[in-house]
Amino acid sequence: MLITETGGGGGGGGGGGGVGMEGVTVDGRNGKPPLQTQQSTVWSRRQQAVCVRHAFKHYGSSKHPNHVLSNLSMTVAKGTIYGLLGASGCGKTTLLSCIVGRRRLNTGEIYVLGGKPGTKGSGVPGKRVGYMPQEIALNGEFSIRETMMYFGWIFGMETSEIQDRLEFLLNFLDLPSQNRLVKNLSGGQQRRVSFAVALMHDPELLILDEPTVGVDPLLRQSILVELLLVFCDSLCKLGVQDYYRTIEDSIEAVKVGKAWAAIYFGPDFSEELAARMLLGRFADEGTLNRSDIILWQDLSSELLNMNLHVFYPPPDSAIAAVETGDAWGAIYFTDNFTDALVARMALGRAADNETLDQSEMRVWLDMSNQQIGLMLNRDLQVAYRDFAQQLLTACDNNPKLADIPIQFKEPIYGSNDPSFTNFVAPGVILTIVFFLAVALTSSALIIERMEGLLDRSWVAGVTPVEILFSHVITQFVVMCGQTALVLIFMILVFGVECKGDIFLVIILTILQGLCGMCFGFVISAICELERNAIQLALGSFYPTLLLSGVIWPVEGMPVMLRYISACLPLTLATTSLRSMLTRGWFITEPDVYLGFISTIIWIVLFLSISMIVLKVKRG
Ligand SMILES: Nc1ncnc2c1ncn2[C@@H]1O[C@H](COP(=O)(O)OP(=O)(O)OP(=O)(O)O)[C@@H](O)[C@H]1O
Numbered sequence: 001m002l003i004t005e006t007g008g009g010g011g012g013g014g015g016g017g018g019v020g021m022e023g024v025t026v027d028g029r030n031g032k033p034p035l036q037t038q039q040s041t042v043w044s045r046r047q048q049a050v051c052v053r054h055a056f057k058h059y060g061s062s063k064h065p066n067h068v069l070s071n072l073s074m075t076v077a078k079g080t081i082y083g084l085l086g087a088s089g090c091g092k093t094t095l096l097s098c099i100v101g102r103r104r105l106n107t108g109e110i111y112v113l114g115g116k117p118g119t120k121g122s123g124v125p126g127k128r129v130g131y132m133p134q135e136i137a138l139n140g141e142f143s144i145r146e147t148m149m150y151f152g153w154i155f156g157m158e159t160s161e162i163q164d165r166l167e168f169l170l171n172f173l174d175l176p177s178q179n180r181l182v183k184n185l186s187g188g189q190q191r192r193v194s195f196a197v198a199l200m201h202d203p204e205l206l207i208l209d210e211p212t213v214g215v216d217p218l219l220r221q222s223i224l225v226e227l228l229l230v231f232c233d234s235l236c237k238l239g240v241q242d243y244y245r246t247i248e249d250s251i252e253a254v255k256v257g258k259a260w261a262a263i264y265f266g267p268d269f270s271e272e273l274a275a276r277m278l279l280g281r282f283a284d285e286g287t288l289n290r291s292d293i294i295l296w297q298d299l300s301s302e303l304l305n306m307n308l309h310v311f312y313p314p315p316d317s318a319i320a321a322v323e324t325g326d327a328w329g330a331i332y333f334t335d336n337f338t339d340a341l342v343a344r345m346a347l348g349r350a351a352d353n354e355t356l357d358q359s360e361m362r363v364w365l366d367m368s369n370q371q372i373g374l375m376l377n378r379d380l381q382v383a384y385r386d387f388a389q390q391l392l393t394a395c396d397n398n399p400k401l402a403d404i405p406i407q408f409k410e411p412i413y414g415s416n417d418p419s420f421t422n423f424v425a426p427g428v429i430l431t432i433v434f435f436l437a438v439a440l441t442s443s444a445l446i447i448e449r450m451e452g453l454l455d456r457s458w459v460a461g462v463t464p465v466e467i468l469f470s471h472v473i474t475q476f477v478v479m480c481g482q483t484a485l486v487l488i489f490m491i492l493v494f495g496v497e498c499k500g501d502i503f504l505v506i507i508l509t510i511l512q513g514l515c516g517m518c519f520g521f522v523i524s525a526i527c528e529l530e531r532n533a534i535q536l537a538l539g540s541f542y543p544t545l546l547l548s549g550v551i552w553p554v555e556g557m558p559v560m561l562r563y564i565s566a567c568l569p570l571t572l573a574t575t576s577l578r579s580m581l582t583r584g585w586f587i588t589e590p591d592v593y594l595g596f597i598s599t600i601i602w603i604v605l606f607l608s609i610s611m612i613v614l615k616v617k618r619g
Pocket residue numbers: 005006059060066068086087088089090091092093094095134
């Protein structure tokens with residue numbers, strides 16, 4: 001068992017000396033006293049619970065390094081409680097994170113339970129260690145029971161086994177109902193749940209990073225007592241299976257070869273040992289004696305030593321009306337407009353310039369809204385054509401003379417009266433689904449990282465692939481719900497036409513959602529803080545919206561921008577969805593399948609980047 005406590009923090013920490021108890025002060029520089037070093041052979045290093053040799057660790061660049069560990073060596077023997085004492089910021093947490101395989105030393109060696117942390121087969125990170133980080137490192141939305149189930153399953157425990165252990169720990173650590181949510185527990189209760197998680201799988205090495213930080217002296221004492229009970233309990237599991245009533249009987253059992261060791265705890269052992277730890281060097285002789293574990297060992301075999309393990313964001317007024325926004329357009333007819341128009345039609349090519357000028361109506365439009373402006377423009381031309389046709393008919397002329405000499409046949413795709421809604425709908429659907437999914441996942445890993453939960457999972461042996469896929473699977477359900485809502489609203493409520501295969505439309509939309517989720521994971525893996533993730537997600541929204549052909553057709557962009565556009569995750573998918581919705585094309589058309597292919601490529605790319613970033617950060 002390895003425990004850290006900040007020195008001068010009001011009496012915490014391990015007092016020196018005593019059976020199975022060691023206290024050590026960490027670091028080097030900044031005027032803090034260095035650790036004592038110990039010599040040992042490779043074989044003996046592997047026999048220890050923890051063995052650190054010539055450890056050097058700095059943060060920052062090699063030009064301006066912040067040295068935290070400087071030539072530190074320490075040994076924690078199996079079967080001992082080891083207290084790591086040091087001033088705040090001297091490097092205790094750094095050392096522990098190297099021991100549990102979360103960080104690497106710059107130089108030096110670390111052996112944990114016989115292997116090097118992070119190497120194959122070492123079991124560290126993994127279930128051989130129980131780790132209680134300095135932060136609570138628990139998911140507040142889980143109940144105590146769900147928390148234990150979550151970590152129990154990670155450690156490969158059976159549900160029944162977890163339930164038994166849960167009941168024991170609830171009782172042992174005096175925890176409230178297992179159905180209480182972690183976020184509703186008091187600070188001290190949350191710490192004890194965190195402690196229970198570290199003890200859950202009965203690990204060989206228990207690593208506690210300031211288990212009593214932020215708790216009142218009474219709770220501090222009770223946590224220490226609990227620690228000691230765990231320690232005693234683990235000792236008893238190791239070799240002493242028979243219980244003898246008196247010391248003499250126990251010793252006799254060793255003498256006659258019935259037991260390998262006799263362990264004796266005094267009558268007030270737990271309280272005395274807690275007092276010894278709280279008082280440190282001020283503990284009196286009596287407390288020291290009464291808190292000693294008295295051990296008679298048969299050292300005739302190395303076996304007993306080998307098996308000892310311990311457990312963690314206008315013209316006038318008409319034009320004025322447009323200017324003030326009270327009208328979308330102003331139309332002015334000259335005083336003799338009708339006569340001039342009749343003369344224009346009757347005179348034909350003989351019409352003079354004044355007749356031509358007086359026969360024109362003048363229009364001032366507010367074109368700030370392209371859709372309303374273009375619609376008024378089109379409606380005015382249609383109104384003129386209808387009026388001219390009636391006039392020509394009345395004058396016994398062929399009304400077709402009023403038409404412009406172009407025949408628009410029935411369109412192959414779409415209608416003669418295209419709606420802007422049908423043009424933007426595919427892009428809008430995909431943009432909404434994509435960015436809702438980004439919002440869903442862009443902070444997932446950050447929250448876990450900030451709460452310390454991610455660190456705890458790494459130490460428990462969970463891999464980046466497992467972390468990522470667990471998020472993909474759980475968030476996928478929510479994303480499917482969001483996708484269904486968007487499609488139902490767009491098609492059933494806003495009447496967006498769907499001429500293609502609805503099944504393919506749904507698949508492509510879900511794939512885009514998945515793509516958005518994976519992009520969110522990239523953001524969440526890269527960013528350390530939630531606000532950076534929000535800025536990156538929002539920052540990527542506008543360029544994507546403008547360059548993906550969602551609002552402005554890609555064909556209308558400068559050539560350079562078209563290339564950039566083709567490289568965005570939404571562009572080919574939007575073209576594909578538009579082809580399916582308005583043209584009714586099937587997946588055999590390149591415009592359609594390219595959208596699917598590009599989306600899948602983006603998903604794989606985003607997942608790979610997230611995984612690589614997670615792996616690099618974990619290392
Ligand atoms: N990720 C990091 N990047 C850069 N510097 C860091 C990082 N983590 C820790 N440090 C620095 O390393 C030093 C040691 O930090 P560490 O958390 O190991 O200390 P500690 O002894 O556990 O402190 P405390 O008792 O206050 O928890 C501190 O100066 C800290 O600012």
